[in-house]
Amino acid sequence: MPMDNLTFGISIIIMGMGGTLLTLWILSLLMILLKKIFPYKEENEENKEAK
């Protein structure tokens, strides 16, 4: 049975906003984790840039 516009509109607002926010939140947590696993070391980074 085809979905009516009202159901579709409400569903897409909830799923779209929620899905985007949730995905970016997960990604932000992963970025924090990545920064902990691969911390910035000034000397190493400068050497890499010099090379």
Added chain:
Amino acid sequence: MLEALAGGFNGLIAGFVNLHWSNPVMIIVGLLLLYLGIKKGFEPLLLVPIGFGAVLVNIPMAGLMDEGGFLRIIYDAGVMTELFPLLIFVGIGAMTDFGPLLENPKIFLLGAAGQFGIFLTLALALALGFTKLESLSIGIIGACDGPTAIYVTSQYAPHLLGAVSVAAYSYMSLVPVFQPPIMKLLTTKEERMINMGTVKKSVSKTTKIMFPLVVTVIAGMIAPRGLPLLGTIMLGNLMKECGVVSRLTKASENEIANVVTLLLGISIGATIDGRVFLKYQTLIILALGLLAICLDTVCGVLFGKLMKVVTHGKINPLIGAAGISAYPMAARVVQREGQKYNRRNYLLMHAMGANTGGQVGSVLAAAVMLSVVNGMGII
């Protein structure tokens, strides 16, 4: 003899005889786009080819968009196949530095709030009687991201491509005009004066290389329908950050992006044929597009206020306005507005972080929307 002369004369005036009233109107619109691009400097790389394409396609009897016409060939090859927006995304990825975002990953969330206008406008378009697929394409103007809007619209509502892409690119260039009043309306003077300090360099090269890979895999798993968009922007960024394919990176951000921008612009302009463009529906789409981008700013600033409360006043809510995809214009607007109230306030790098978050957010919002709609069985 006279018949031959009359026939020849008819051939010479055929363009005038077949002129529909809408054609001169759209030629004027094309000239206006050219004026905005050339004289005012609004997105000239796109508005100039789009404006010229609009002039070309509204000259009758030239057949440029008929089967075999040169604009039709370009359009079919690059827009209908979605290749042009994807190639542009490789260039955008190669040009974007996600460093400011990685310095403070929490502001990634502002890039999500800056996309809420997409979904609110989509619902409004549905209420105004547009079909579900048309509403998807109208809502995506709120991504404030031309290639994403073109990618979605060319798949699901190609008959709206002209209106949607003109709206997306024109409004994107008008960000410095309509954002400041919204920012001022939604924030107090004290909030606008919040100093967020300087951004310290704290991201390793390895993290920068891992970022596009992690985003591609994780976001791709969550919203696979948008993987072409995500994958191409992240490929461009990986090439930039890994530093071992500088020739490819330079080609992506220069030659490829330039050629594709030209072809994309002129073929989008070619969709603005007066006979199909000048409709009441187009005006509604343009109005909804403007509303979408304003709603993005409203939601971004309000989310910034929420983050200010959660972080006990460490976040200046103005940077929420940069959570849209108009890069780097939105970040510059935030910097300018912040300095109006506190001369020592340097919000630019924080706003750049939110702005690059908005770039990923807009692509991700489109990906999520397509995947959700696919899951509902609508596409």
